[in-house]
Amino acid sequence: MPTHAEEDARAVPHRTFAWFMLPSILAMVLFITLPVVSVVVQSLFVEHERVMALVETCGPFGCSREARVDTAATAALQAARPLGRFAGLSNYTDRNHLALAEVGRILGQEATLGRKLADLANLPFYRALAFTLTYCMVVTPLAMMLGFAVALGVNALPKLVRGPAIFLSILPMIITPLVGSLILFWMFDPNGILGATIQWLAADPRLSLRASATLTWITLLTYGVWAHAPFSFVVFYAGLQTVPGDTLESAMIDGASRWERIRHVVIPHLAPLAAFVALVQLMDNFRVFEPIVGFSAEANATSLSWLIFNDLVSSDTQQFGAAGATSILTIAGVIVLLIPVLVRTWRDFNRKAAR
Amino acid sequence: MSTALTRLPPNLRLISAALVAIWLIAAAFPFLWTVWGSFKVEADFFSRQDWMSALTGPRTRLQTGGAYTLDGYRGAWIEREFWRAAVNTLIVTVSVTLISLTIGTLGGYALARSGYRYAFWILIAALVFRAMPHITLVSGYMLPFFELNIWGVLPTTIIVLVAINQPFTLWMLHSFFLSIPKDLDESALVDGCTRFEAFRLVVIPVMWPGVITTGLFSFLLAYNDFAVTSMLLSQENQTMVPKIASFLGSIHEEGNVMFAVAAVVSATVPLFILVLFFQRQIVSGLTAGAVKG
Known part of the structure; x- marks a missing residue:
């Protein structure tokens, strides 16, 4: 659909327009659009669980095995895959966000409206x-x-x-x-x-x-x-x-x-x-x-x-x-x-x- | 404007003047109070007995011997190195303003002189970007910046602030450029200038008021930002606003809330001076956006 500008010879031609706009567009794409993409990707992941290792400790009364956090292995995993584990939409539905399960329970319970609203207001999001x-x-x-x-x-x-x-x-x-x-x-x-x-x-x-x-x-x-x-x-x-x-x-x-x-x-x-x-x-x-x-x-x-x-x-x-x-x-x-x-x-x- | 609105019956005039007076006190008194209090000791500014102590300062006299003390300023600026934050703020705000204006005038000019549909879409996208809370973008920066190892330094923050500021800058400059007649660059083109030469030699010289006004707002955005600077700068590169916030975290142990008060007053002074000198430009900038944006 041609606008009136397209018949207007005085409008800035496409190529010149592109050169004038380039720095602004570049800045906005790199630091506004891409971060939004990055946020979307991030929101599908959760942090790694800590790597546990069974450690045997021996004392005067014999040996016992207990689970300890393996700090080195956790850090290595974190460095290898900084995004964390893929979690799908669980970040959105968990208790700290939309809290679907909790909301369902609150709305389903036998209570006054005020009580329900108060319960909802306790959920962080x-x-x-x-x-x-x-x-x-x-x-x-x-x-x-x-x-x-x-x-x-x-x-x-x-x-x-x-x-x-x-x-x-x-x-x-x-x-x-x-x-x-x-x-x-x-x-x-x-x-x-x-x-x-x-x-x-x-x-x-x-x-x-x-x-x-x-x-x-x-x-x-x-x-x-x-x-x-x-x-x-x-x-x-x-x-x-x-x-x-x-x-x-x-x-x-x-x-x-x-x-x-x-x-x-x-x-x-x-x-x-x-x-x-x-x-x-x-x-x-x-x-x-x-x-x-x-x-x-x-x-x-x-x-x-x-x-x-x-x-x-x-x-x-x-x-x-x-x-x-x-x-x-x-x-x-x-x-x-x-x-x-x-x-x-x-x-x-x-x-x-x-x- | 006509006198039809300004001429009031005496009793209405009195009510209206009283309302303005109350508002002006509400607007200005907190600043006066805090500036005054910053020269007292904590036991006076936050007095348990009587808030009047902040005015008279009996504890200040007892603790320091004088009616006023510079202890808060000394603690903040020297002991806690607020001067470093002030230098960082200077670097960040000046760089952000200059870069924003350079790339913003180019873009704003092109948007104002192109009637094509894509120019409209760029402006709409800018409007949506303008509405996005800055902190939502910040959460997208952190991980990539860590991975690229560019987190924590001033240049990264400067570029980010320029980009975040760009939607607003484009809108404002675009509306200023619209008010400059097309015939001006037209005749330069006829005389054999390229588009860029026409922009630089003919349009920019008459655009200075608009450029200065937009520059003021870029400066204010960079100066006032907390979301970006507090998350993207390492401890030693902090600018003033995140530095003040970091005072708050640690003052409770030291009992030195006065450092933060002194720092707050220090950070307010440049803004006061700015409004004092550029009141007209700030007002015209806000209204230019309103009338044309």
């Missing part, structure tokens, strides 16, 4: 999924609303103070996520300013992030809104600068109140921007990871990215198989999240091409 989705669904809209409110507010400030206001507002977004979460974590420490205030407000001297899962979740969500609202703010603030003035004027002459003007002129004008912001924020929130590390929240809240990280840093053997399986499930989640966007972009492109 579903626990992480629950927090990741909650984080996406709560932080994205709240951060956008706060960002919009601040944009309206800053827009009403005198010109002179707008610059400094923007400067302060974008700090939480620009800050390194791990650093930002540590800064808040220290303030929420029971001996820190916010942590002590919360204890005082709740009149509970033992309330702390470590002790309370609810407080941990609320704190992480607060951090999320704090860190992500500036992005919405900047985009909406820039959008406000381009609201058509004459439409507003005529709405005013027609007697529209301030709220009606915001509702019928400003919000429709910003709607495409809001769609863009929502998309970017969903993508970023889905990979929530650093706050869990920064807030040392893993006892009360984990995310999909954190699960992968945890498998990779686990102390004795790195569990590439388990990390790979979680990675593939996470990527599947990202694609599900993106499908509506991809479909829409595809339609837009075809409409443009058909014109």
Whole structure:
């Protein structure tokens, strides 16, 4: 199907295009596409079992034989076949991932819905999924609303103070996520300013992030809104600068109140921007990871990215198989999240091409 | 913009200003607090009696004799060699920014000037890549990098960060190039330039604002990354962010959380300076992506 570009002699010819794109494509194929393939392969393998050897130990009361780990043989096997043993899909179905057997048992048991959900939430993968989705669904809209409110507010400030206001507002977004979460974590420490205030407000001297899962979740969500609202703010603030003035004027002459003007002129004008912001924020929130590390929240809240990280840093053997399986499930989640966007972009492109 | 939105009745103006004030305090106060606290001792910054101690610092006075102390900074930068991490960060961020921009401008230009279907598909693939959590890719790097014996060194991390950054760079530069009229390179071609000469001599000189803005975001990505740098760098090659994380693991034994606080403040300073000087570019970069991306 020829697009309008193919009749357009001014478009970059194929060969030139290829040379210009080559370095970028090479980088993305080598370090994004191939790693995904590598993750798929890894996820089908599990670590070698330790090689056991029967060792005879003789003491004053005779000899006994016992099984010991043969370290040298284990290392040799590991070096010869670094991927481990082939395990098929068992990484995906085991207790640490989709946990099919456990889920079947939980859903089959005679119990209330609440009990079943609680049991599901004890399985590592579903626990992480629950927090990741909650984080996406709560932080994205709240951060956008706060960002919009601040944009309206800053827009009403005198010109002179707008610059400094923007400067302060974008700090939480620009800050390194791990650093930002540590800064808040220290303030929420029971001996820190916010942590002590919360204890005082709740009149509970033992309330702390470590002790309370609810407080941990609320704190992480607060951090999320704090860190992500500036992005919405900047985009909406820039959008406000381009609201058509004459439409507003005529709405005013027609007697529209301030709220009606915001509702019928400003919000429709910003709607495409809001769609863009929502998309970017969903993508970023889905990979929530650093706050869990920064807030040392893993006892009360984990995310999909954190699960992968945890498998990779686990102390004795790195569990590439388990990390790979979680990675593939996470990527599947990202694609599900993106499908509506991809479909829409595809339609837009075809409409443009058909014109 | 018109005054129709900015002119408010007085009471509404007051509410709106109060809301902005609350937000600004929420946005900026944590930084002020931590900077202030980094010059105190741990018993003041994490005071068991009263959080006010962090402001007045009675323990700092008792332990060090002065109202402020540099112990945290001394411990982090000299004793625990945070300066090494700072040097590594400098190398990584500068290299990532330069390489990203070099290969990104070439690619972004080609994408902006080609209307063929494959250009669209490359952009869509870039969008999907942009959405993938970085840590999922990292789990794919580790084993091959171990086998190839390139794990742990700075060049590997630099290339990986460039690649991970590339989808975003391509999108952003592509939208900046779209805003430059085609006629410009057109006339250069008519004058006998090759495509590359037109790109280098005619388009890039007017693209500088876009290049600088994109460069800022490449810098930020490399500077702020934790997933890649914490997994792909060996202990002695660590950059600042994983180094701070490694402080956290070991401070409990030493009771020296102030090293981490000082390191955190140190890592924040360059970002402050960056925003101070490039606020306009950062804002315009975010909106360019929004309006055209």
